[in-house]
Amino acid sequence: MTDVIRESWLATKKSIRKKLKKGYVLLIVPNSKAPIRNLTIPYFIFLSFFILFGINLYFLVRYPFRISEIIKLEYKAYSLREVISKQDKALRRIDPCLRVTHDLEKKLNEQNRFYAEMEQQYNVVRNRKNRSNKNVSLVHLPQYTLSSTDQDFSKLGVLNNNLDYLEKEVEATSSSLNTLLAKYKDYDRQLDFTPTIWPVVHQRRISSGYGYRKHPVYKRRIKHQGVDIPTRYGTPVRATAEGKVTIAGSKGGYGLLVEINHGYGYKTRYGHNSRLIVKVGKWVKKGQIIAYAGSTGTSTGPHVHYEVRINNVPVNPRPYLK
Ligand SMILES: [Zn+2]
Numbered sequence: 001m002t003d004v005i006r007e008s009w010l011a012t013k014k015s016i017r018k019k020l021k022k023g024y025v026l027l028i029v030p031n032s033k034a035p036i037r038n039l040t041i042p043y044f045i046f047l048s049f050f051i052l053f054g055i056n057l058y059f060l061v062r063y064p065f066r067i068s069e070i071i072k073l074e075y076k077a078y079s080l081r082e083v084i085s086k087q088d089k090a091l092r093r094i095d096p097c098l099r100v101t102h103d104l105e106k107k108l109n110e111q112n113r114f115y116a117e118m119e120q121q122y123n124v125v126r127n128r129k130n131r132s133n134k135n136v137s138l139v140h141l142p143q144y145t146l147s148s149t150d151q152d153f154s155k156l157g158v159l160n161n162n163l164d165y166l167e168k169e170v171e172a173t174s175s176s177l178n179t180l181l182a183k184y185k186d187y188d189r190q191l192d193f194t195p196t197i198w199p200v201v202h203q204r205r206i207s208s209g210y211g212y213r214k215h216p217v218y219k220r221r222i223k224h225q226g227v228d229i230p231t232r233y234g235t236p237v238r239a240t241a242e243g244k245v246t247i248a249g250s251k252g253g254y255g256l257l258v259e260i261n262h263g264y265g266y267k268t269r270y271g272h273n274s275r276l277i278v279k280v281g282k283w284v285k286k287g288q289i290i291a292y293a294g295s296t297g298t299s300t301g302p303h304v305h306y307e308v309r310i311n312n313v314p315v316n317p318r319p320y321l322k
Contacts, residue, residue, distance in 0.1 A: 144157075193262040
């Protein structure tokens with residue numbers, strides 16, 4: 001069996017050798033009488049020549065296509081470089097923007113401190129309470145640690161987060177400020193209806209206070225329902241708060257009396273006037289002149305008998321004179 005294989009192998013070898021030995025003869029014929037020369041070209045060189053020729057032809061045909069591809073790629077690279085440079089510029093703008101968010105954080109905190117101050121002031125005015133040290137709610141931008149890779153894009157993320165955070169905080173602060181402003185306005189309006197001023201301008205003296213006293217006319221201890229403010233005859237008497245006139249006329253010991261209903265349970269009375277210039281039902285503003293002082297009714301000299309009533313019960317007017 002092995003002999004058969006060996007023989008067949010030898011035959012193949014022989015045939016290859018034979019083929020390689022095959023070749024072509026190139027005749028070089030001169031146009032003179034010189035002898036003809038011949039050049040033997042072996043088969044494999046001939047074959048190599050055609051292979052090389054074929055390869056060259058392939059690259060020659062492919063070359064123009066490659067050139068156009070290269071031009072396209074060059075153009076793409078150029079546009080990408082443009083995009084990169086634009087993005088670089090944009091990214092360089094992130095740092096200043098980030099700094100602005102930190103400035104805004106500071107400003108917002110200033111506003112929050114101001115708000116806390118105003119709220120405390122409001123509580124002091126409104127409730128006559130002492131200052132309580134309420135904590136100011138301060139804004140703190142979220143802290144991020146940036147990784148070294150992709151830093152510029154992380155910065156953009158931080159910037160966006162900061163802006164979102166600040167937007168919410170600004171909204172919260174402005175809503176708190178609006179609420180406080182509304183409270184102030186309400187209180188301001190309420191103050192219009194609360195007696196706070198003296199009924200006589202340029203007079204800050206009380207000749208007879210509120211409470212039990214020996215009555216100057218009846219000469220016995222009677223509760224004084226208001227305070228007496230000495231005046232000159234004819235001095236203008238002012239409404240101490242806004243409201244509606246409920247009494248305007250002569251009323252017993254009060255003499256010529258004006259009573260104003262201010263709402264919120266408040267009423268004020270002004271007695272012993274010489275002349276009234278308002279009628280029942282008239283709406284009067286705080287500080288508006290309603291009468292002229294005198295000494296009508298049970299009185300020993302010109303003065304204003306001033307009363308403050310809460311739910312129709314006379315109270316000490318002193319705290320309402322400011
Ligand atoms: Zn009096």
